[in-house]
Amino acid sequence: MGILDIVPAGVVVGDDLRKLFEYAREHKFAIPAINCTSTSTINAALEAARDIKSPIIIQFSNGGAAYIAGKGLSNKNQEASVIGAVAGAQYVRAVAKAYGIPVVIHSDHCAKKLLPWFDGMIAADEEYFKANGVPLFSSHMLDLSEESKEENIEICLKYLKRMAPMGCLLEMEIGITGGEEDGVNNEDVDNAALYTQPEDIWEIYEAFSKVTDLFSIAAAFGNVHGVYAPGNVRLHPELLGDHQAHVAKKLGNGEQTKPVFFVFHGGSGSTEQDIATAVSNGVVKMNVDTDTQWAYWIGLKNYYEDKKEYLQTQVGNPEGPSKPNKKYYDPRVFIREAEKTMIKRVQQACKDLGNVDRL
Numbered sequence: 227m228g229i230l231d232i233v234p235a236g237v238v239v240g241d242d243l244r245k246l247f248e249y250a251r252e253h254k255f256a257i258p259a260i261n262c263t264s265t266s267t268i269n270a271a272l273e274a275a276r277d278i279k280s281p282i283i284i285q286f287s288n289g290g291a292a293y294i295a296g297k298g299l300s301n302k303n304q305e306a307s308v309i310g311a312v313a314g315a316q317y318v319r320a321v322a323k324a325y326g327i328p329v330v331i332h333s334d335h336c337a338k339k340l341l342p343w344f345d346g347m348i349a350a351d352e353e354y355f356k357a358n359g360v361p362l363f364s365s366h367m368l369d370l371s372e373e374s375k376e377e378n379i380e381i382c383l384k385y386l387k388r389m390a391p392m393g394c395l396l397e398m399e400i401g402i403t404g405g406e407e408d409g410v411n412n413e414d415v416d417n418a419a420l421y422t423q424p425e426d427i428w429e430i431y432e433a434f435s436k437v438t439d440l441f442s443i444a445a446a447f448g449n450v451h452g453v454y455a456p457g458n459v460r461l462h463p464e465l466l467g468d469h470q471a472h473v474a475k476k477l478g479n480g481e482q483t484k485p486v487f488f489v490f491h492g493g494s495g496s497t498e499q500d501i502a503t504a505v506s507n508g509v510v511k512m513n514v515d516t517d518t519q520w521a522y523w524i525g526l527k528n529y530y531e532d533k534k535e536y537l538q539t540q541v542g543n544p545e546g547p548s549k550p551n552k553k554y555y556d557p558r559v560f561i562r563e564a565e566k567t568m569i570k571r572v573q574q575a576c577k578d579l580g581n582v583d584r585l
């Protein structure tokens with residue numbers, strides 16, 4: 227039985243989203259969440275997944291969403307980020323079904339200071355729900371990992387109670403996912419903050435599951451944001467297995483040995499083995515951003531280098547001084563080259579996660 231026997235093609239929310247993640251967890255694969263900043267990158271992600279018969283997650287970051295609305299718009303009070311995320315989600319809703327695959331629309335990291343962005347997207351979900359019976363987005367991510375655990379859980383619960391009745395999933399983060407900007411010393415593997423404890427996972431699971439089962443957890447297991455030289459990232463994805471066992475034991479019903487939906491943040495540059503271990507321990511979603519950005523760029527770079535002599539003037543190239551170059555500098559031509567290399571990289575991410583031939 228494939229995914230399309232369980233959920234329909236197009237944007238999935240609510241029960242269908244839970245079924246999709248359950249299917250992934252059961253069959254030990256994860257779905258990549260591709261950060262998109264334009265219709266071009268959205269289309270590349272959708273095309274990539276369609277051509278290898280797999281579901282995909284389209285994800286908008288706060289900055290990516292503002293970019294969709296336009297760099298010329300003010301982002302005072304998160305206005306551009308709200309407008310851009312909503313416009314991006316509406317665009318995905320308009321085209322997703324035509325690609326014939328299940329698509330999840332998700333918003334990425336939202337820290338406490340960005341909550342007006344979150345509020346704006348939830349308001350759009352509620353408005354869409356009133357008219358259509360489903361939320362605009364499939365899911366949202368709230369990152370309050372910099373706050374105390376108590377505050378993190380409290381604010382998440384507040385939003386969870388608004389999102390659950392619409393069938394909108396909440397992804398939360400606990401523990402610190404290190405990053406370049408945080409100045410984390412990745413060799414300090416004993417830093418307990420980089421590794422979420424099983425008790426914390428249970429505390430979240432217990433509190434959230436009283437409201438809904440539509441939630442996922444990004445736990446810290448030594449992950450870092452951005453790309454690091456090989457060997458600098460010391461992941462311990464086996465810890466996720468310990469978390470699952472702890473929650474299953476607490477639940478004590480013997481039904482589900484992996485009750486938690488885990489999400490993998492900061493996975494760029496991790497080994498195949500680490501990814502496989504994470505996925506076998508219930509990771510159903512992995513964020514992909516840095517590597518697809520590079521892939522998008524490299525396609526354009528190669529195109530320019532290959533066609534350089536046709537891209538210096540509007541008229542005139544090695545074939546003659548009056549030969550037009552329009553077909554070389556048409557954005558549909560050079561942007562397409564960026565899309566082609568991004569498509570390949572998205573498909574690579576899918577392969578790494580076992581997200582191939584799943585329909």
Ligand SMILES: [Zn+2]
Binds near residue numbers: 335444
């Ligand atoms: Zn994160």
